[in-house]
Amino acid sequence: MKWEVVIGLETHAQLQTKSKIFCGASTAFGAEPNTQADAVSLALPGVLPVLNREAVVCAIKFGLAIGAKITERSVFARKNYFYPDLPKGYQISQMDLPVVVGGTITINVDGNEKAVSLTRAHLEEDAGKSLHEDFHGKSGIDLNRAGTPLLEIVTEPDMRSAAEAVAYARKLHELVQWIGICDGNMQEGSFRCDANVSVRRPGEPYGTRREIKNLNSFRFLEQAINYEVQWQINELEEGRKIQQATVLFDPDTGETRTMRTKEDAHDYRYFPDPDLLPVEITDAWKAEVQAAMPELPQAMHQRFTSEYGLSAYDADIITSSREMAQYFLDTVAITGAANAKLCANWIQGDLAARLNKEDKAIADAPISPAQLAGIVQRIVDNTISNKIGKDVFEVLWNGEGSDADAVIEAKGWKQITDTGAIEAIIDEVLAANPKSVEEFRAGKDKAFNALVGQAMKATKGKANPQQVNDLLKKKLAG
Amino acid sequence: MSDLINASLRELSAALDAKQVSSVELSTLFLDRIEKLNPAINAFVTLDRARTLAQAAEMDARRAAGEKSPLLGIPLGHKDIFCTEGWLTTCGSKMLHNFVSPYDATVVTKLKQAGVVTLGKLNMDEFAMGSSNETSYFGPVKNPWDTKRVPGGSSGGSAAAIAARLAPAVTGTDTGGSIRQPASLCGLTGLKPTYGVVSRYGMIAFASSLDQAGPMAKSAEDCALLLNGMAGFDARDSTSLQRESEDYTRDLAKPLNGLRIGLPKEFFGEGMSDDVRAVVEAALDQYRKLGATTVDITLPNSGLSVPAYYVIAPAEASSNLSRFDGVRYGYRAPEYANLDDMYSKSRAQGFGSEVKRRILIGTYVLSHGYYDAYYLQAQKIRRLIAADFVEAFKSCDVIMGPASPDTAFAFGEKSGDPVKMYLSDIYTISTNLAGLPGMSIPAGFSDKAGSKLPVGLQIIGNYFEEAKMLNVAHQYQLATNWHTQMPEGI
Numbered sequence: 001m002k003w004e005v006v007i008g009l010e011t012h013a014q015l016q017t018k019s020k021i022f023c024g025a026s027t028a029f030g031a032e033p034n035t036q037a038d039a040v041s042l043a044l045p046g047v048l049p050v051l052n053r054e055a056v057v058c059a060i061k062f063g064l065a066i067g068a069k070i071t072e073r074s075v076f077a078r079k080n081y082f083y084p085d086l087p088k089g090y091q092i093s094q095m096d097l098p099v100v101v102g103g104t105i106t107i108n109v110d111g112n113e114k115a116v117s118l119t120r121a122h123l124e125e126d127a128g129k130s131l132h133e134d135f136h137g138k139s140g141i142d143l144n145r146a147g148t149p150l151l152e153i154v155t156e157p158d159m160r161s162a163a164e165a166v167a168y169a170r171k172l173h174e175l176v177q178w179i180g181i182c183d184g185n186m187q188e189g190s191f192r193c194d195a196n197v198s199v200r201r202p203g204e205p206y207g208t209r210r211e212i213k214n215l216n217s218f219r220f221l222e223q224a225i226n227y228e229v230q231w232q233i234n235e236l237e238e239g240r241k242i243q244q245a246t247v248l249f250d251p252d253t254g255e256t257r258t259m260r261t262k263e264d265a266h267d268y269r270y271f272p273d274p275d276l277l278p279v280e281i282t283d284a285w286k287a288e289v290q291a292a293m294p295e296l297p298q299a300m301h302q303r304f305t306s307e308y309g310l311s312a313y314d315a316d317i318i319t320s321s322r323e324m325a326q327y328f329l330d331t332v333a334i335t336g337a338a339n340a341k342l343c344a345n346w347i348q349g350d351l352a353a354r355l356n357k358e359d360k361a362i363a364d365a366p367i368s369p370a371q372l373a374g375i376v377q378r379i380v381d382n383t384i385s386n387k388i389g390k391d392v393f394e395v396l397w398n399g400e401g402s403d404a405d406a407v408i409e410a411k412g413w414k415q416i417t418d419t420g421a422i423e424a425i426i427d428e429v430l431a432a433n434p435k436s437v438e439e440f441r442a443g444k445d446k447a448f449n450a451l452v453g454q455a456m457k458a459t460k461g462k463a464n465p466q467q468v469n470d471l472l473k474k475k476l477a478g
Numbered sequence: 479m480s481d482l483i484n485a486s487l488r489e490l491s492a493a494l495d496a497k498q499v500s501s502v503e504l505s506t507l508f509l510d511r512i513e514k515l516n517p518a519i520n521a522f523v524t525l526d527r528a529r530t531l532a533q534a535a536e537m538d539a540r541r542a543a544g545e546k547s548p549l550l551g552i553p554l555g556h557k558d559i560f561c562t563e564g565w566l567t568t569c570g571s572k573m574l575h576n577f578v579s580p581y582d583a584t585v586v587t588k589l590k591q592a593g594v595v596t597l598g599k600l601n602m603d604e605f606a607m608g609s610s611n612e613t614s615y616f617g618p619v620k621n622p623w624d625t626k627r628v629p630g631g632s633s634g635g636s637a638a639a640i641a642a643r644l645a646p647a648v649t650g651t652d653t654g655g656s657i658r659q660p661a662s663l664c665g666l667t668g669l670k671p672t673y674g675v676v677s678r679y680g681m682i683a684f685a686s687s688l689d690q691a692g693p694m695a696k697s698a699e700d701c702a703l704l705l706n707g708m709a710g711f712d713a714r715d716s717t718s719l720q721r722e723s724e725d726y727t728r729d730l731a732k733p734l735n736g737l738r739i740g741l742p743k744e745f746f747g748e749g750m751s752d753d754v755r756a757v758v759e760a761a762l763d764q765y766r767k768l769g770a771t772t773v774d775i776t777l778p779n780s781g782l783s784v785p786a787y788y789v790i791a792p793a794e795a796s797s798n799l800s801r802f803d804g805v806r807y808g809y810r811a812p813e814y815a816n817l818d819d820m821y822s823k824s825r826a827q828g829f830g831s832e833v834k835r836r837i838l839i840g841t842y843v844l845s846h847g848y849y850d851a852y853y854l855q856a857q858k859i860r861r862l863i864a865a866d867f868v869e870a871f872k873s874c875d876v877i878m879g880p881a882s883p884d885t886a887f888a889f890g891e892k893s894g895d896p897v898k899m900y901l902s903d904i905y906t907i908s909t910n911l912a913g914l915p916g917m918s919i920p921a922g923f924s925d926k927a928g929s930k931l932p933v934g935l936q937i938i939g940n941y942f943e944e945a946k947m948l949n950v951a952h953q954y955q956l957a958t959n960w961h962t963q964m965p966e967g968i
Contacts (some may be wrong), residue, residue, distance in 0.1 A: 089800020269844035
């Protein structure tokens with residue numbers, strides 16, 4: 001009998017606020033240790049937290065984006081435990097009344113759509129960092145990150161494979177960047193996942209879960225889950241029981257190992273933080289945040305398939321980031337909706353490949369939507385071939401021309417569409433290549449392509465390829 | 479000069495205005511007096527003459543430059559719970575014996591702006607946990623009325639400093655009675671404002687939802703002037719209330735005709751000693767003479783206030799005191815084997831036994847499986863207690879009763895029995911749970927123990943009615959002289 005895999009994810013998304021969640025210290029990454037640790041970050045005696053309103057706005061945005069309930073009166077609670085990088089001896093988090101409750105994120109794995117239900121998303125502060133490099137034989141503590149706002153996003157145990165978990169994590173990663181609440185930088189730890197994994201026989205109650213902590217890449221997420229699932233199945237099949245535990249994934253060995261079991265789990269002694277008042281989120285505040293929300297990827301996807309005739313696959317790619325979607329919209333605004341499909345091809349084809357090769361973000365593309373639209377328009381009106389289009393793209397990418405028309409003009413790449421002129425060239429090609437003509441007549445189709453190639457070469461690629469094809473066929477038949 | 483020692487803040491301000499004395503001279507006068515008398519009283523734990531006199535010179539310069547303010551140039555002592563930049567700020571604990579604050583509490587900043595000079599830091603029960611000042615790491619404060627007796631706590635150093643005339647005014651804090659009980663035992667006037675009126679920023683937290691700073695001085699008028707300098711909204715304290723600033727002296731002169739004084743039957747039952755009862759009854763007679771009437775009221779849940787308080791306050795304290803871990807500042811054990819050992823040794827050695835007792839109680843009541851039975855239950859009781867007061871204030875303007883069930887007790891008399899000690903705050907705790915303002919004023923003396931010991935009268939007001947309470951206290955002080963008396967031999 002088969003095993004069913006059950007996965008739930010908890011994701012910590014670092015919110016893009018300028019200052020920390022409970023004080024005015026900066027959240028910028030990479031500063032010298034403890035240069036962004038003010039009195040509140042250091043938890044000096046007597047200091048008090050004051051909530052950063054922007055962090056709440058981020059949480060509201062997220063809630064609205066996933067169709068969740070926004071709690072009218074949410075409460076901050078203290079999670080008490082001792083650790084050197086936790087300066088107060090407690091983390092301010094939310095327990096009973098998180099800002100966001102419920103909501104769904106739709107994923108697509110191998111063409112199958114699935115809605116993953118979210119349990120909740122709550123605001124909390126990040127801890128600092130322990131630096132274990134040698135400081136005169138001691139560990140150092142960097143509190144720059146202490147107090148950075150996080151949104152912890154928790155799903156129901158809805159995913160049934162590592163592939164689904166990764167699809168969810170990617171979708172969430174796209175969404176939080178799309179709505180501008182998280183920079184999504186996984187290397188810097190701005191977006192990190194914990195995976196709760198268990199296995200069971202189909203139809204049976206949930207098995208005992210183990211939580212894999214701090215996965216900061218999609219690849220590690222997938223590897224860690226797959227390893228963990230196999231490990232759990234082996235344990236069960238060999239008659240052992242799974243102990244509830246927190247485990248760590250070692251990317252070097254590809255294995256998970258137990259960090260602590262339920263017996264040594266903390267009692268966090270949550271209670272409402274008496275230093276902070278409940279957060280009242282009024283309908284007016286929600287409406288204000290809603291009004292400032294960008295169109296969401298799902299809505300755009302819908303629009304791109306229905307209004308612009310893109311395939312679901314193309315629309316997926318174009319809506320994978322807000323910047324790419326905007327680039328597409330800006331391009332189509334010039335070419336017209338009728339040419340949207342061609343625009344999409346260029347963006348996810350040549351443009352994406354080139355960006356990828358040079359490790360550039362689409363926002364930094366040296367070729368603008370207007371320039372790309374110019375290329376598309378000239379292809380559509382037969383001024384240039386698709387192939388010449390690629391050459392124009394290259395020139396514009398390298399900053400050697402202002403727009404497609406100027407490049408075509410300067411390079412003399414205007415397509416030859418005059419039938420008489422093309423016929424004359426074909427005659428020359430046929431006369432110069434009797435062997436190919438003979439082979440074609442003997443039934444070798446390849447020879448036809450060679451003749452087309454010769455004709456194109458003779459015109460430096462400028463002849464309209466369709467016309468060359470048609471006329472050459474006619475000549476050879478005649 | 480001895481009239482300056484006993485002078486009111488208005489008189490001191492007038493003397494400064496008239497150039498009869500400078501702030502440097504006035505500060506020197508008190509510093510010299512502290513030098514002479516403090517060894518016997520132990521009210522001040524930190525002094526810094528150079529720093530004090532530099533501040534005084536600055537205030538003299540401000541006055542010379544034309545600035546006028548009722549507190550400009552007045553020297554004052556701060557309870558050592560307030561962070562004061564450049565000063566040791568110990569909170570009465572070994573844990574912070576070496577902590578020099580890099581910043582000023584909002585109360586300290588505001589009083590500096592008003593022109594106050596810091597005379598020094600005042601002894602207190604460790605982390606404000608105690609009612610006798612016996613838990614201080616720096617030794618107990620002696621009651622100037624009888625040095626074999628406690629001054630009360632936790633603001634014991636503050637109270638003793640006023641009683642011994644070591645400072646014209648001081649700051650205190652009150653979580654369950656820590657301003658009012660020592661004010662009662664040392665014969666001075668102390669006010670705990672409505673929760674949220676004075677900023678808690680920079681005041682080392684004991685129980686965040688109960689802590690409130692307030693003035694302690696010889697008279698209600700002095701307290702009103704001092705509160706003017708302390709109160710006000712602070713964006714750095716989320717529980718600070720955004721209200722228009724008010725002049726707490728504005729109603730001092732109002733006659734008390736028609737004032738309705740509520741007398742809770744629960745405050746006049748068993749538990750109050752006879753000498754305290756006699757003084758309180760006499761004070762009420764005085765109020766009737768001043769035109770007030772008394773009304774019998776009931777606060778049916780007030781009997782639950784001590785147990786509820788000893789769940790909520792330790793719960794919050796257990797978490798608030800977690801930051802004292804030996805990692806970033808304060809005491810760290812000299813030797814330890816590993817991280818956990820460093821934590822437990824530092825905290826075991828750095829905290830005194832009463833603090834540890836409350837951390838343990840607080841940790842227990844917040845633990846999984848006990849939270850609902852203790853913490854949530856106590857919060858429910860807290861709401862009932864607040865509702866009792868709302869109901870009571872429908873039929874009266876202020877509530878009166880004893881501030882403490884007894885006069886100053888001897889050292890060691892209650893320190894061996896925590897519950898006995900906790901009961902000395904039985905009349906004050908319910909106002910903290912409700913967030914209401916309360917004060918204690920000198921109302922007479924008892925000599926049952928062979929020495930003349932002060933007795934305080936407690937006045938509880940409705941929310942934000944500090945000005946009315948100060949009026950009620952001031953009118954009484956115009957008609958009596960209990961508040962002007964000072965201990966003999968000091």
